[in-house]
Amino acid sequence: xxxxxxxxKILEIKNKGFIRTRRIxxxxxxxTLEDLLxxxxxxxxxxxxxxxxxxxxxxxxQSMLTIATxxxxxxxxxxxxxxxxxxxDEEGCYCLYSTVYGSRYNPQGFKINVSGDRIELENVENIExxxxxxxxxxxxxxxxxxxxxxxxxxxGERRTQRERFRFTEAHLLSDLNIxxxxxxxxxxxxxxxxxxxxxxxxPSKGMYHDHGTGFRIHKRDFSxxxxxxxxxx
Numbered sequence: 001x002x003x004x005x006x007x008x009k010i011l012e013i014k015n016k017g018f019i020r021t022r023r024i025x026x027x028x029x030x031x032t033l034e035d036l037l038x039x040x041x042x043x044x045x046x047x048x049x050x051x052x053x054x055x056x057x058x059x060x061x062q063s064m065l066t067i068a069t070x071x072x073x074x075x076x077x078x079x080x081x082x083x084x085x086x087x088x089d090e091e092g093c094y095c096l097y098s099t100v101y102g103s104r105y106n107p108q109g110f111k112i113n114v115s116g117d118r119i120e121l122e123n124v125e126n127i128e129x130x131x132x133x134x135x136x137x138x139x140x141x142x143x144x145x146x147x148x149x150x151x152x153x154x155x156g157e158r159r160t161q162r163e164r165f166r167f168t169e170a171h172l173l174s175d176l177n178i179x180x181x182x183x184x185x186x187x188x189x190x191x192x193x194x195x196x197x198x199x200x201x202x203p204s205k206g207m208y209h210d211h212g213t214g215f216r217i218h219k220r221d222f223s224x225x226x227x228x229x230x231x232x233x
Contacts, residue, residue: 003172004047010038010150010170012233018155018164018210025159029056032165033150044148045091047067052146052172057219059151064216065227068136071213072121074094077129078210082196083127093206095197102186112192121192134179136215149222150233159200168233175227189221 001009007010013019013036020184021028033056034040044052057065071078085108086094100121102112109124114133121129148173152165184190223229 001046004026005090006044006148007047007170010233011039018153018166021161021163028132028159029058029152029154030054032056033152033167034095036167038066049175052148054148055101056150056152056167058154058165059124060154063220064195064218065222066214066216067190068215070131070135070215071210071211072129072131074128078129078194078196078213079126081121081129081194082124082208082210084127085123085195089197089219091200093198093200096194097197098193098194100114100192101188102190103188110194112185113115114185119182119185128184133182138180145224146172148172149219151219165177170233172230172232173222173226173228176225177227180225180227184217184221184224187224189224190215190217192216207227217224 004006017034019032021032023031032052035045037054039054044054046052055065082094083098085098086096096108098106098108098147100106100110100112102114105111105122111122113120113122117133119131119133119136119144123129129135148170150167151169152167154163154165156162156164181190193214195214197209197211199205199207199209217225
């Protein structure tokens with residue numbers, strides 16, 4: 001389908017009203033939209049636009065979207081951070097969950113510093129932790145430099161078979177700008193979530209478990225990463 005047909009299809013879906021989820025849990029909204037559009041994977045090919053990554057989000061959700069998950073360099077940096085800054089949670093398990101900003105230091109004393117082509121994690125112990133900016137450019141471009149971001153209202157018990165969606169908005173973003181990517185970090189639009197803990201059960205219980213360092217952004221701030229932003233529905 002071309003962009004006009006895609007727009008018409010999403011408008012048809014919107015006019016159907018609330019539609020029962022095709023899958024429980026957080027991924028239900030994306031799976032439901034994919035099924036309604038008749039696609040099997042999380043991307044679209046539109047002749048006059050190109051390959052598009054598809055993302056769906058509950059419109060009232062305050063959670064952020066993860067645009068990339070990348071471990072920092074050098075190898076083992078997250079493990080060193082964990083050993084130095086870990087703390088015990090309410091269950092008595094060691095963990096290190098920390099949201100890091102570009103404009104200020106957080107309670108762990110972490111701050112993001114964009115220096116040339118590196119994103120560096122400042123910390124009190126001066127442990128070397130960084131990400132080459134080119135890694136994120138490659139990661140995002142490898143998916144697509146175009147994104148269709150679709151929002152839906154929701155009703156019924158969330159993340160169950162009774163949840164229903166009404167897809168109401170669609171935004172087409174294109175031309176990812178790496179300079180805007182850097183500025184989004186400096187302006188706290190794009191945040192880093194360090195997510196390290198231990199296995200809670202099974203044969204590895206109590207052992208180190210890195211859940212992945214996520215680069216996350218609120219749905220309203222996606223336009224800060226792209227040169228072109230168009231609401232199509």
